[in-house]
Amino acid sequence: MKRRSKGRSSRKGSFDPSDTARVKHSRIGVWDLYEEKNSSSISLPGSSRYERYLELKESAPYVWRMFIDILRNQSLWFPLSAVLTMEVLGSFIPALSLWYRGHLITLHYSVHIFHAHARLDVPTYDDVAVQAQLEAASHIGGQSIAWATVNMMINLVTTFVQLTSQILVLWSVLKETRDGPLLAALSAVQVALQWFQWQQIIPLRGVWAATTKNQDYIKLQGLKRVVTNFTHRKEFVAGNLAQYSVSLFKTLTERTPDDADDFWETIRARAATGRLTMLSAVQDPFGELPQIVFALRAVQYPASIPVSLASLNLITTTTSRFSYMIHNFFQQTGSVIDRFASVRKLYDVLNVQNKIVDGTIPFPEDRQKARGGLSVEFRNVSFRYPDTLEYALQDVSFKLLPGQLCVIVGTNGSGKSTILKLMLRLYDPEDGQILIDGKDIRTLRLHDLRETISVLFQDYTHFPLSIRDNIGLGDPSHADDEDRIRLAARLGGSEEFVDRLSEGLDTYLERPVNDCYGALPEGTQSLFGRPVDYNSVRGAGGMASSRSTNLSGGQMQRLAVSRTFMRSVVSDDSGVGLLLFDEPSASLDPTAEHDLFGRLRELRGSKTMIFSSHRFGNLTRHADLILYMNDSRILETGTHDALLRNQGDYARIWMLQAQAFL
Numbered sequence: 167m168k169r170r171s172k173g174r175s176s177r178k179g180s181f182d183p184s185d186t187a188r189v190k191h192s193r194i195g196v197w198d199l200y201e202e203k204n205s206s207s208i209s210l211p212g213s214s215r216y217e218r219y220l221e222l223k224e225s226a227p228y229v230w231r232m233f234i235d236i237l238r239n240q241s242l243w244f245p246l247s248a249v250l251t252m253e254v255l256g257s258f259i260p261a262l263s264l265w266y267r268g269h270l271i272t273l274h275y276s277v278h279i280f281h282a283h284a285r286l287d288v289p290t291y292d293d294v295a296v297q298a299q300l301e302a303a304s305h306i307g308g309q310s311i312a313w314a315t316v317n318m319m320i321n322l323v324t325t326f327v328q329l330t331s332q333i334l335v336l337w338s339v340l341k342e343t344r345d346g347p348l349l350a351a352l353s354a355v356q357v358a359l360q361w362f363q364w365q366q367i368i369p370l371r372g373v374w375a376a377t378t379k380n381q382d383y384i385k386l387q388g389l390k391r392v393v394t395n396f397t398h399r400k401e402f403v404a405g406n407l408a409q410y411s412v413s414l415f416k417t418l419t420e421r422t423p424d425d426a427d428d429f430w431e432t433i434r435a436r437a438a439t440g441r442l443t444m445l446s447a448v449q450d451p452f453g454e455l456p457q458i459v460f461a462l463r464a465v466q467y468p469a470s471i472p473v474s475l476a477s478l479n480l481i482t483t484t485t486s487r488f489s490y491m492i493h494n495f496f497q498q499t500g501s502v503i504d505r506f507a508s509v510r511k512l513y514d515v516l517n518v519q520n521k522i523v524d525g526t527i528p529f530p531e532d533r534q535k536a537r538g539g540l541s542v543e544f545r546n547v548s549f550r551y552p553d554t555l556e557y558a559l560q561d562v563s564f565k566l567l568p569g570q571l572c573v574i575v576g577t578n579g580s581g582k583s584t585i586l587k588l589m590l591r592l593y594d595p596e597d598g599q600i601l602i603d604g605k606d607i608r609t610l611r612l613h614d615l616r617e618t619i620s621v622l623f624q625d626y627t628h629f630p631l632s633i634r635d636n637i638g639l640g641d642p643s644h645a646d647d648e649d650r651i652r653l654a655a656r657l658g659g660s661e662e663f664v665d666r667l668s669e670g671l672d673t674y675l676e677r678p679v680n681d682c683y684g685a686l687p688e689g690t691q692s693l694f695g696r697p698v699d700y701n702s703v704r705g706a707g708g709m710a711s712s713r714s715t716n717l718s719g720g721q722m723q724r725l726a727v728s729r730t731f732m733r734s735v736v737s738d739d740s741g742v743g744l745l746l747f748d749e750p751s752a753s754l755d756p757t758a759e760h761d762l763f764g765r766l767r768e769l770r771g772s773k774t775m776i777f778s779s780h781r782f783g784n785l786t787r788h789a790d791l792i793l794y795m796n797d798s799r800i801l802e803t804g805t806h807d808a809l810l811r812n813q814g815d816y817a818r819i820w821m822l823q824a825q826a827f828l
């Protein structure tokens with residue numbers, strides 16, 4: 167806890183982990199920890215205290231100003247005096263007072279902080295140093311600075327009062343007791359030992375930063391996020407990634423060292439081993455020594471010990487230990503029951519039945535033939551998403567021959583994406599039948615079915631893994647094949663900008679493991695080659711580096727296209743015969759869109775291809791079949807020319823879009 171309240175160093179300048187003269191490097195687990203040598207924990211005895219004193223002297227006028235500010239605000243007089251009264255009276259109703267005092271003062275200063283944020287223009291607000299300043303002015307460990315300071319001062323006063331009264335009582339008791347000073351000294355040793363140990367347990371004070379370069383550990387964390395984060399589920403399932411990711415996870419787990427863990431866990435583990443030092447071995451006996459001495463003396467000189475004090479001590483100690491044991495016993499009984507139930511859940515979770523029931527028939531019979539294109543047929547398909555009343559598709563029927571190009575157009579929410587999702591059996595229809603290559607897809611083995619389809623979803627996600635893995639996972643069976651990954655990147659239009667990134671294919675789009683740091687000087691804009699993100703760390707123990715690489719929407723889309731190409735285009739041995747693209751050009755500029763469509767038509771060979779799109783023209787003109795949808799139904803079908811002749815909604819919207827370019 168203590169490290170949280172330390173706050174950031176107010177010193178200017180920056181922190182450079184590679185400066186070995188000023189920075190100490192150590193390794194804990196998979197982490198590289200860099201600590202500034204002259205930080206308070208490591209500096210020469212006394213010097214840090216002096217530095218802290220100077221800091222205190224510098225800040226004191228501001229604290230004074232804050233108190234004057236608070237006192238000038240008459241609306242705070244009542245709550246403040248109420249708080250003080252309540253504190254002095256011993257906080258009879260702590261919960262209420264906590265809310266009252268904290269809430270009002272925090273409210274008052276939240277306007278101040280809000281104003282500080284609101285008055286800044288774009289470049290200033292974007293400046294990392296300014297963000298650091300704002301962050302430092304906002305919170306200490308989740309509390310507003312003003313309230314934390316007032317709270318601390320009140321605590322100081324009450325602690326001081328308590329301490330003084332306790333010292334007086336102790337003094338009067340010990341004065342009367344034989345060996346009083348000895349007992350006091352023994353108790354003090356116990357406290358000193360605890361203090362010393364506490365200092366050891368919290369190693370991070372002053373300026374520090376930690377990072378990990380263990381690629382297996384980072385990838386492992388990314389993989390965990392892929393599998394646990396619902397946003398990746400569609401791509402995970404459609405991409406047949408389950409089997410591959412489990413075996414990769416096992417391999418990575420075996421390869422990472424046993425002590426590989428989250429940074430704070432590593433620190434905690436180190437602290438726990440620290441507790442088992444020689445010092446801790448003597449600490450417990452020291453704790454009992456005062457009682458032993460007291461008891462011996464009581465036996466030796468019974469007359470000299472006030473009987474009431476001795477028996478009172480005995481009674482209170484015994485009672486509290488007894489009730490503690492009873493409490494412990496019941497608590498443990500409760501936790502045994504909970505623990506047993508958790509173990510049952512641990513196994514039950516592997517028995518959860520999938521709602522999409524697997525088929526039994528292997529598919530395709532002939533991979534070579536499948537590669538040449540698969541037929542698709544929807545027969546009176548109706549579908550509602552789970553727990554919804556509205557139909558996403560109603561009585562949808564159409565037929566595509568092998569190798570045909572189909573474009574689905576229509577209004578927002580008309581059901582275009584849903585058609586693609588049903589082909590992959592992400593959901594099953596309520597009514598009707600879907601046939602691929604003449605076979606009901608419910609009868610086919612799920613893994614096989616998804617092997618023959620390559621999809622790019624409209625709301626595609628990128629996995630928190632390297633670009634290499636993001637592309638490679640398009641075809642798990644060749645995820646380590648550098649040549650295929652490069653080719654997919656080139657064909658998908660991402661190779662050029664990926665090569666310009668400093669880490670190229672190894673760049674993480676979103677780092678699953680953050681660097682941690684604390685008390686950085688405000689001039690520190692980047693660390694370990696990544697920008698410091700002061701924004702995302704409010705109230706956190708340390709801080710975290712910027713999580714994601716800044717790529718444009720179009721560049722992200724090119725990466726997603728590259729991933730689908732990994733299997734559909736690059737692999738000459740795959741059985742993919744159906745390509746699904748849901749709005750693949752939404753974020754692309756017109757040239758890029760034109761290039762992509764051209765390349766797709768050229769690269770698909772004779773594979774069947776289905777697009778969902780809002781754009782008419784570029785693609786629809788080449789389509790063998792256009793499905794025009796509205797409100798969950800297919801309203802018009804045909805080729806571009808046929809639909810124009812039809813003079814229906816398709817023709818009307820085509821004219822609207824065409825006029826925009828006249």
Ligand SMILES: Nc1ncnc2c1ncn2[C@@H]1O[C@H](COP(=O)(O)OP(=O)(O)OP(=O)(O)O)[C@@H](O)[C@H]1O
Pocket residue numbers: 551552554557558576577578579580581582583584585624778
């Ligand atoms: N996961 C979901 N759960 C519940 N309802 C959904 C879900 N996904 C889509 N819907 C609903 O199903 C209907 C059809 O959605 P769908 O995404 O297929 O439309 P679309 O034609 O692709 O739309 P757009 O052009 O905006 O991409 C919409 O009413 C939508 O709100």
